[in-house]
Amino acid sequence: MEKIFQRLSSVFMYTLPLNASIPFGYHLFYKYSFLNVLSFLTYPIETIERSNTFGGLLLFIVIFAGLVRNPKVPYFVRYNACQALLLDIALIIISYLMRIVQLFELGSIIFIFTLCIFIYSISKCIYGVEPEIPFISKSVRMQI
Numbered sequence: 001m002e003k004i005f006q007r008l009s010s011v012f013m014y015t016l017p018l019n020a021s022i023p024f025g026y027h028l029f030y031k032y033s034f035l036n037v038l039s040f041l042t043y044p045i046e047t048i049e050r051s052n053t054f055g056g057l058l059l060f061i062v063i064f065a066g067l068v069r070n071p072k073v074p075y076f077v078r079y080n081a082c083q084a085l086l087l088d089i090a091l092i093i094i095s096y097l098m099r100i101v102q103l104f105e106l107g108s109i110i111f112i113f114t115l116c117i118f119i120y121s122i123s124k125c126i127y128g129v130e131p132e133i134p135f136i137s138k139s140v141r142m143q144i
Contacts, residue, residue, distance in 0.1 A: 003128065006074050006076050006077050007076075007125050007126060007128060009077055010076060010077055010080035010081075010125040011122050011125045011126065013063070013077075013080050013081045013083075013084040014080070014084050014087075014118050014121045014122055014125070015041055015042050015044070015045050015118075016045055016059075016063075016084045016085070016087075016088045017084055017087035017088045017090075017091055017114060017117070017118070018038060018041065018042055018114065018115070018118045019042035019045045019046055019049070020088050020091040020092060020095070020114075021091055021110065021111050021114035021115070022038065022039065022042065022111070023095070023107075024091075024095070024098075024107040024108065024110045024111040024114070025107065025108055025110075025111030025112070025115075027108070028108055028111060028112075038115075045059070060085065060088075063081055063084075063085060064081075064082075064085060067081040068081050068082045068085065068143065068144065075144070076128070076130065078144055079130055079140055079141075079144060080121070080125060080130075080131070082140045082143050082144060083121070083131065083133065083136055083137065083140045084121075086136050086139055086140060087114070087117065087133070087136060090136075091110070091114065094110060117133060120133075121133070
């Protein structure tokens, strides 16, 4: 039962970068209505982030200090939480760069790329295997 809880909590962590990638693919949501299911998956994260002015920062601090840096939490959950946070940080940096450069065509590619990472990571977490994402996984192992 404990393994199932670890896997489900790890799956839930990857909704954080998925939520950050939704603004990149907003026109894909209009074109393909079945993608609206992703909005429902990220609804808990979106509710927490928008409940307070600093909701996103508080969520980051709680996940980082409460899960990633806590040695009492199992390694599998810590690994996936840290990887999801690093993906989220990368998407935030990309969003700031896209505001400066304004390449709107690149947004759909970033959304599809993040969606592929989301599906890959969830499938690996369900099987209980650590998802290996290039460059990110090395940084995660250095953090933990």
